[in-house]
Amino acid sequence: MSAPAARSASTARGGDTGGGAVRGGGAGTAAALAVEGLVVGYAGAPVVDGLTLEVAPGSVVALLGANGAGKTTVLRTLSGLLTPRGGRVLLDGDDLAAVRVEDRVRRGLVQVPEGRSVVTELTVEENLQLGALWRSAGRAARRTAVDEMYDLFEPLARRRASAGHQLSGGERQMLALARALISRPRVLLLDEPSLGLAPRVVAQLFAVLRERADATGLTVLLAEQNVTSALSIADRGVVLALGEVVADAGAADLAADPALRHAYLGF
């Protein structure tokens, strides 16, 4: 990875000996991503109502909740696809209200949408090229960036000439993740990446996320219904119900709290 990425890794994780304070904490560290009093939805019944959330640099935060809890709405608002009725979204302290989707991407805030968002008409190679396009201007730079992703996700290298619609579910999700990582985002938003995938594939993908967070200081907000897998790599878990935060705790605490699990996560 590049020098800036390595530098941010050292600031995020430097001297950390495994304590949750740096990775999961909001207090003291400037949040990579902050949400203040976010309200989204049509008049009458907001889907997200007054959400406040901070994600520390280099941490993995799991955004949990049942279907309809508002997870997707939150992510789509953060990436700019939806315009909030109220509240603010801050990236490294900058208000993003006037920043369009395409420019949020250029600032390092990248969303991997749900439903394995591979452009099915394009090949694996073309999907990756597309992801690398704004970041890597020259043909050679794009080649390097794409090859890095083939190294990281070997199954993709074998299928580089296949069209998106020929890929398996796992390969598609792998491609969607690679295509997002290729632009070296600082904050990655993922919407249900585990949906419909075999547990082994989920474990692989999540391991890559954890590794990127640790090694490069990537900040991850991971919306998931697969609570166990998500909490296994997360520093912190935030539970949404009807558009509001009902729990916000360290991942281990959250996983160990039977009442909470039963009430909001259904297991």
Place this chain on the structure above:
Amino acid sequence: MDRLVLLVSTGVARGLVIALFALSLVIIWRAARIVNFGQAAMAVVAVYVAFAVHAATGSYVLAVLGALVTGALLGLAVERGLMRRVPGATPMPGMIVAIGLVMVLQSLLGVLFGPRHRPMSPVFSQSPLYVGDVPVLSRYDLFVLVVALVVVVGLGLLFNRSTLGLQLRAAAVAPEVSRLLGVRVPRMVTIGWMLSSAVAALAVLLLVPTELGLNAHSADVLFVHAFTVAVLGGLDSPAGALVGGLVVGVLISLVTGYASAGLAPLAVLGLLTTVLLVRPGGIFATKEARTA
């Protein structure tokens, strides 16, 4: 036999022009999910400019440039000024606006230039060339064929080999995902309109000298043929537009040559009906919907 060679070769040249125009419809359909019924009227406006440039400078090359530039600017103006403001949830509002645009443009041209056909002489001779004793297409048809082929190949390279083409294709089929990858989708839609209008203007410019001449309605029949071709090939398919254009071009040429010119439109409509019977879904079923 000789006659067949002449008719087929002429048909291929004409078919490529129809294919060009059909390609321009495909480009807009893919970029903006609109069948641009205004395409012919817009192209004719551009050709009027080319006509004026030709009259003023005497240079055919400048006239071609004039048509391309005017076409592109018209595409820009129509997309930014009109289509961008049309609600885009379904294709219908955009198409109705496009039909309105035809009426406005054709009326304006009628008011400004009157109904008469202005003759435009072809840059090359229209008498057939001979291969041995066999008459084949004319010098002008050969010129049309070469230009159309160059443009088709150029468009193919642009869409499949360039980063702009990659973005145009991605923005067309998956606009939301493309935005999330940093592609400036609204700009791609505008570029699609400009590209499409320029190609359509060129197609009309190539055709006008061999038809009656220049008039507000010069390209109406070309539009009908090209639309048929786009339906035949599938509005999403550039290759389909190319093949369909050749089929319709040769069909028109053969029917005109062996039967009568009056039957040619009927033959095209027969072909259209047959294809729609075989593919009853019609044009809007070529692809269910764009993916998010």
